[in-house]
Amino acid sequence: MRFLAFPVLVQTLICNQMSLQEKFSLSLVSKRMKMLVKSTYSNIHGVTFGFLRNKIAIYFQDSTIHWKRRRFYIPRNCSSLFYVERMDRSIEHMIYNHNAEGDFSSLILYLWNHIFEIFSKRNNPLKMTVFIDKMNKYLWMPSVGRATFFSFKREEIEDFIGRHSDLKALEIVGEVDLPLTMNSNVFDVRNIRFYISIRKFTDYLKCFRGFHAIFKPYIHVDHVYEFIDEWIRGDYYENLKFVVVYNGNYGFEQVVLDRYEVKKVGDRSHIPDYYPLDDEDLLYLTDQTNPIPSHQAVFIENNAKNKVASIQFNSRVFEFYIWERELIFPLRP
DSSP states (O other): OOGSSOOOHHHHHHHTSSSSSHHHHHHHHHHHHHHHHHOOOOOOEEEEEEEOSSSEEEEEOSSTTGGGGGEEEEEEEESEEEEETTTTTSSEEEEEEHHHHHHHHHHHHHHHHHHHHHHHBBHHHHOOOOOESSSGGGGOOSSSSSSEEEEEOOOHHHHHHHHHHTTTEEESSSSSOOSSSSOOGGSSSSSEEEEESSOOOHHHHTOSSSSEEEEEEOOHHHHHHHHHHHHHHOOOOOOOOOEEETTTTTTTOGGGTTTTTOOOOOOOSSOOOOOOOHHHHHHHHHSSOOOOOOOTTTEEEEEGGGGGEEEESSSEEEEEEEEEEEEEEEEEE
């Protein structure tokens, strides 16, 4: 079928029905196909490059929760791009062969430029994340918004942050020998997502100068008490806005709030239904851009700093958002 023989409107309608993976594959066919894909709407949140031991994986993040199941990859010993339809790799296709002069690195940079040219828009810049298995497997990339590390050395992470001025989020899986001092640039990143097992999450928060923090996988409820007590005392930086902790082993129960003087708001019409996080922060924190509802929260006060924190939780996750007091409890005329 000669796709380009159709009228432009028909081409556009067909292209708009395609998945991100289909559009990307089509855009590699020719320059005309590339321009067609570029001119159509794509529901894309971000792109992820995974730097693994034997290959580079590329994922396109859309509004579904299954985006990680569909990926492209480039083996390190060749210059071809493959698409995997299933997680078990039972169905895969070679969709592009890089014939230009250059090595494996040139193919990666070519694909990066190609992806950003067709999917990044002026009013919706494409957001890029990377996850890195070994630092010596990483190719230095531009415009990295979030990076995921797996038990790296502190010096490697700090060097990475120093060389990526656009970095908005950092995820660390596994304990890292981070010095819990104000000197590390790790704690300057706007969003952090840490998987911890040895230290308390409050140890990290006391050094954190960013805005939003998520801690996984199993945070003990006693450490949540410690965090709330310290926030009431004013022990954390002014920038701190949103803290989420997970507890997969034991869960959070109503007794979490029994030791605090909590307030409920009868008329909530003046309170936002969702936490005021922008799409970029949401994507880097949760891998989606769906807003997080806050309508079941109760409130505690920090009168010394004129702040109010909303608290809501279920059996798995505890959410803590810090507001200006006047927004939640406006002064009466």
